Amino acid sequence: MNNRRQFLKAGNFLAALKTGAAADLQAVSAPGGPALVRPLRIGFVGIGGRGTFHLTTCLSFGGVEIKALCDINPDYLHRAKRYVVEAGQPEPDLYDRGPSDWLRLCERQDLDLVITATPWHYHAPICIAAMKNGKHAATEVPAALTLDECWELVETSEKTGMHCLMLEQANYYPVMLRLLNMAQLGVFGDLLHAAGGYVHDLRFVKCDPAEEPWRMQYEFNHNGNLYSTHPIGPIAWWFNINRGDRFDTLVSVSSRSGSNNSYVAMCYGERHPYATMPMPQGDSNTSLISTVEGKTVTLHYDTNTPHPHTTEFRLQGAKGIYSGNLEKIFIEGRSPKADQWEEFGDNYREFDHPLFKTIDTSKLKTGRGHGHGIDTALMWLRYFQAIQNGTQTDIPVTDAVTWSAIIPLSERSVAARGRPVDFPDFTRGRWKTTPPVKLV
């Protein structure tokens, strides 16, 4: 059995990475580049649009071997198999025996990492099975849907020594990293407030069988912020959450529902059962989160109303404020005009995260399937480096579950008329001594 310590000792996976930052990228991004002492053997569970994006992104790194693929949809399986073969690798084994066949995959002896890109409620069970079988686990967001799952992920990771990686690529957006750098340099002064949101009209995604119809099911048994991690990930880094500060309380309020019913009626007719079936999930949800150090977060979630995609990002300190919707900023004493926004894009390039000086991002490749940009590739590079070097991942399991826990906590608050809900401390006190996130 392949536990992390043995793996690291035998180690030197992606050995070239150790020779210096500039060589890192070359080693991992160019198939046929420097040979890796030991390949990273990966199994995929869920290779629809998003899983395929991860698969093809991973295939762009040298030293990655895709050994096994699992999905309930044979079309997805064979498409993924073709991508693997086209990349010059041997045919992977396919797991197609129904919705729990991922258990067989996790039990294989020859895997180092299991990547999960399934519907949400499979994320935690698959990660836990993978770690218990001595594999690192990587999961699409959210890592968990319940507090019990959150704790079980933390405990399983700690007990087995396996990583539980949450694939939150938003933390690697260049703008988010620039803001992280500025926050850590004190440009905003003492940080006070941040806002963010997942405001994204996904009604057609829930109704179109070719997209992600499985998302619809959560409308029937949840009401809260069901997709917290994209906005909270970057904010948690800015705010040193679990690294000197931690989330304290959460309150959450939802609007009534109804927009999905109307949309279903429009797509499938008024006599479709979903056109009238009660859907508890409110069309729009807003949660407020306080930290023990006195910062606050406003978090929006709305995938049901007609609205162009917005992130609603905002970062505010005692010295200035950034507005994501405006892509503008004001820093007292630095911005040229009192009381007036200035452009963020060009005027603050000097604060681009130093991580980008160590990486030739032009060599990072974007995958095929559902996704865009190189942020996901950058995230994978960081994760591969951490696995290879035996270092802590940028987003440890405690972050993964802290960001995901907003889902069940917001549901509790909504159900109790906005009652404040205490945040669990998944670090068990280690937040007090853990230093801020450091990428270089």
Next chain:
Amino acid sequence: MSALPCRRDVLRTAALAGVSVASSAAPNASPKVLRIGMVGVGGRGTGLLRQLLRLDGVNVTAVCDPIESRVARAQDVVASAGQPRPDGYARGDHDFRRLVDRNDLDMIVNATPWQWHAPISLAALRSGKHVATEVPAALTVDECWELVEAVERTGHYCTMLENDCYDRETLIILNMLRAGLLGDPLFAEAGYCHDLRSVQFDTVPNGEPWRLDHSVRRNGNLYPTHPIGPIAWWMDITRGDRFDFLVSMSTRSRSLREFAIKQFGDDDPRAKLKFAQGDSNTTLIRTVQGRYISLYFDTSTPRPKEEMMRFQCTKGCYSALEKKIFIDGLSNRNEGPDWLHNPQFEAFEPYAKQYDHALWKARGSTAAGSEHGGIDYMEMYRLVKNLQTGLPPDMDIYDAVTWSVISPLSELSVANRNRSVDIPDFTRGKWKHRPAIDPDAIL
């Protein structure tokens, strides 16, 4: 007693006629002369006074302020408008009582520091005058109920001068809602985010140093009515819907102290003040019809003034900050697999032209140039016109206290670790049957 019909008369007449209050105007009645006493003639009161003096049928006969020079300035302003020099009241903080006791006033306009709003309004109502108060109408839940009861008992009006309800965009959105373009309101995010550090510390002309004490003692949303007013009109609050409960959260306090240290030095007593008010407050308000509002309050941090207003309805959404709108079925929606770029915002301007409100079409050029982009003129114009024609003000006491009570309730929530707090139904059930604001009646 006032020469004007009181609200009960209007309601009775309306009921007899079987028509709604809004349509019970007597359009041919010649404007009566409205006799007004001003209490509080600092920067804000004097600004309102100037707007009043532009209107026909308004006599300002008394002005009151504890600062004599301000009284003199206000008297000059009235005199230079061609009216007789009004009587001045400057014998201390309580001299407003002598003013409201006069028998020759129809309405008191109240533009004092916040803590004086409710006491002066109550005194005016009890002396048989209508009163128009600056925002907020009250600072405590008790004051809110006292105002409601005084209005119901005396039959006189208490309106709140919420000028943002007359903002051009506010009324355009109201028109669009009534035209069915946006569907039904679900959510609004707005705020009063305005760097008032120098106003609070009185380092600028027309400073309002009395605000600082509120930042020392209180912690919540201290100034909710500007963003709430327009949203309440859009969401039919007290008129078909009502606020149910709120939760409120504040950040720590940093910016006022840092400002004082920078301005006055470490040793200045102002640099040693401890502020209870968190720099940024967020409050969520839920309505019984399933809508909600996310409301910011921040007058402490360095930031450009922001027209923060995001309004989400079942058929579309509007962003005041970006001057953009999206309407399902009208705005561009790309088909195809790119999730991120399907619905697309479009400019608000063409809609603004098409749905421009009659009040602005008729009086926009007259209002132009007045303070706050014309809305101060509009609010005074509407107030005076309604009273002269025997109609109730656009905003009544239930609106005034429902919007103002957000302050004390948010303080209660913040002080209790963001506990949710029920919002009183000041209408005592009447919200179910009160007609929605009719934009066509605002002329």
